[in-house]
Amino acid sequence: MPSHFGLIGYPLGHSFSKQYFENKFKISNSLDTYKLFEVASANMLIEVVSKNNLKGINVTIPHKQKVIPFLDSLDKSAQLVGAVNVIKNEGGLLTGFNSDYPAFKATIKSWLDNSNVKALVLGTGGASKAVIAALNDLKISSQQVSRTGSSNVITYKELAENPNWVKQHVLIINTTPVGTAPHTNEAPEIPYNLLSASHYLYDLVYNPKETLFLKKGKAQGAKGKNGLEMLHLQAELAWDIWNT
Numbered sequence: 001m002p003s004h005f006g007l008i009g010y011p012l013g014h015s016f017s018k019q020y021f022e023n024k025f026k027i028s029n030s031l032d033t034y035k036l037f038e039v040a041s042a043n044m045l046i047e048v049v050s051k052n053n054l055k056g057i058n059v060t061i062p063h064k065q066k067v068i069p070f071l072d073s074l075d076k077s078a079q080l081v082g083a084v085n086v087i088k089n090e091g092g093l094l095t096g097f098n099s100d101y102p103a104f105k106a107t108i109k110s111w112l113d114n115s116n117v118k119a120l121v122l123g124t125g126g127a128s129k130a131v132i133a134a135l136n137d138l139k140i141s142s143q144q145v146s147r148t149g150s151s152n153v154i155t156y157k158e159l160a161e162n163p164n165w166v167k168q169h170v171l172i173i174n175t176t177p178v179g180t181a182p183h184t185n186e187a188p189e190i191p192y193n194l195l196s197a198s199h200y201l202y203d204l205v206y207n208p209k210e211t212l213f214l215k216k217g218k219a220q221g222a223k224g225k226n227g228l229e230m231l232h233l234q235a236e237l238a239w240d241i242w243n244t
C-alpha cells in the first residue's frame with residue numbers, strides 16, 4: 001500500500017520538498033505520493049490530513065507556529081524551538097517535530113573548526129528560533145539582529161554604529177530570506193568592511209548557491225556556507241521521523 005505525504009503552506013511556489021521526495025520514491029520504485037496543499041489557514045490541517053490520508057506532512061511559511069494548536073503532541077525538538085516543520089500522523093494522532101533544528105546543529109558542528117566563538121543571528125523568524133536552539137546546545141552564545149530592536153535584540157543600525165559587535169562575533173548566520181533569487185543583488189545590511197579571515201558566514205538561503213552575503217564575506221577573506229546541506233538534512237530527518 002502506498003503512503004501519502006504532503007506540504008502545507010501559503011503561498012506555495014516551487015517546492016524543494018516535493019521534488020526531493022518524488023525523486024526518492026522514483027529511485028526506490030515506490031508508489032508513495034507527495035502533494036502540495038496551498039491553504040491560507042492552518043485550521044485546514046485536520047481536514048487536509050484526513051481527506052488525503054496523509055502519513056507525513058511538511059509545514060512551511062506561514063503555518064510553522066499556527067499549526068501547533070491543532071496537534072495532539074509536540075516532540076522535544078518542536079517544544080524547544082516553538083515551531084513545527086514536520087508532522088507525523090499515527091492512527092489519527094498528530095505529533096509535531098522540528099527538523100530544521102537538528103539539521104542546522106549537525107551542519108554547523110561539522111563545518112566550524114573553532115567552536116569557541118560568539119554568533120550574530122540575523123532575523124527573528126521561525127528559522128532563527130531553530131538556529132538559536134542549536135547554538136544553545138553547542139554552547140555558542142548568540143545575539144539576534146533585527147530591523148526592529150527590542151530589549152535583547154539589536155538593530156542593523158546599532159550593529160553598524162558599534163564595530164565591536166562584528167569584531168567580537170565572528171560567526172554570522174543569515175536566517176532572513178534576503179538575497180534569495182530573484183533578489184540576488186540584495187544582502188543583509190551588516191558592515192562587511194569589518195569582516196576578516198577569522199569570520200564564518202552561514203547563510204540559510206540556498207538559492208542562489210552563493211548569495212551576495214557570502215560573496216561579500218568571501219571578498220574579505222571570511223569562510224562561507226550556504227543552506228543546501230541543511231536543506232537536504234532536514235528533509236532526510238523528516239523521512240526518518242515518518243518511517244520510524
Ligand SMILES: NC(=O)c1ccc[n+]([C@@H]2O[C@H](COP(=O)([O-])OP(=O)(O)OC[C@H]3O[C@@H](n4cnc5c(N)ncnc54)[C@H](OP(=O)(O)O)[C@@H]3O)[C@@H](O)[C@H]2O)c1
Nearest residue numbers: 123124125126127128146147175176177178204227230231
Ligand atoms: N536551508 C534550510 O534548510 C532552511 C530551513 C529553514 C529556513 N530556511 C530559509 O531561511 C529563511 C528564513 O526563514 P523563516 O521561516 O524564518 O522566514 P520568515 O519568518 O519569513 O523571516 C525570517 C526573518 O527575516 C527577517 N526579514 C524578513 N524580510 C526581511 C527583509 N526584507 N530585510 C531584512 N530582514 C528581513 C525578519 O526578521 P526581522 O523582522 O526581525 O528583521 C523575519 O522575521 C528563508 O529564506 C528560508 O528559505 C532555510
